[in-house]
Amino acid sequence: MPELPEVEVTRLGLVKRVRGKKCTGAVVRETRFRKPAPENLNELLSEATLIDIRRRGKYLIWIFDKGTLLSHLGMSGTLRVYEQTDAEVSKHDHIDLLFGDLLVRYRDPRRFGFMIYKPSLASALSMPELTKLGVEPLTKDFNPKTFYKELRKSTGSIKEALLSGKHVVGVGNIYCSESLFLAGIRPTTKANKISLKRISKLVDSIKEVLQASIELGGSTLKDFVSSDGSQGYYTLNNNVYGREGLPCKKCGSPIKKIVQNGRSTFFCPNCQKR
């Protein structure tokens, strides 16, 4: 499933190739997604200039000089740039956006993602999907003081608090395990019992893990824009995730795996304190 870093790398790739370009056409081969795609996308976007693409959580906001697209990659979606506008179409290639001699193709085998049109940026931003999101992890809004204060109200474990997306977006299961390891915090620790000092370490760790993943993805950006290459999902050099029974890279203790709310959690019982 595409996580925040993959979505951000996708955004960076698209911005680099098609920002500032005029949309010269759109082809919609399938409309049935989590939200239905507009059949008349070609008319809606014809001759519209793409001013910028922003990201909020895992949503991409395509700002045109007339209208806005909101897209999500769901469970299996990709957005790829092709250098030939007549690139061969395969089964799950559902929507094409043409930008002169470049083609942006939305492919989504499971169709849990979507691409919808809103007449204005304001109407896109006011959608409940966006307004309910927690703060962006890589901004100043995500800081120890505010996060600590938020967690006082929390009743569950720190892992649940992070995965809920209520306080901060984009900390998926892998990034959660990895950040908690770097911060030396046991995933089962009650979120409202962690000191400000340790929360501060956690905030830094989350930013570090996500940023490293984006940079790693950025370095494989050429795969992302190629017409045939599989879009890379970036396997970080994990410290704990997927390493059950293997020695901790810091202290050598075997990494433990537990299940919390149906999700696997990996941690070092020695390095990560309650």
Ligand SMILES: [Zn+2]
């Ligand atoms: Zn350890």
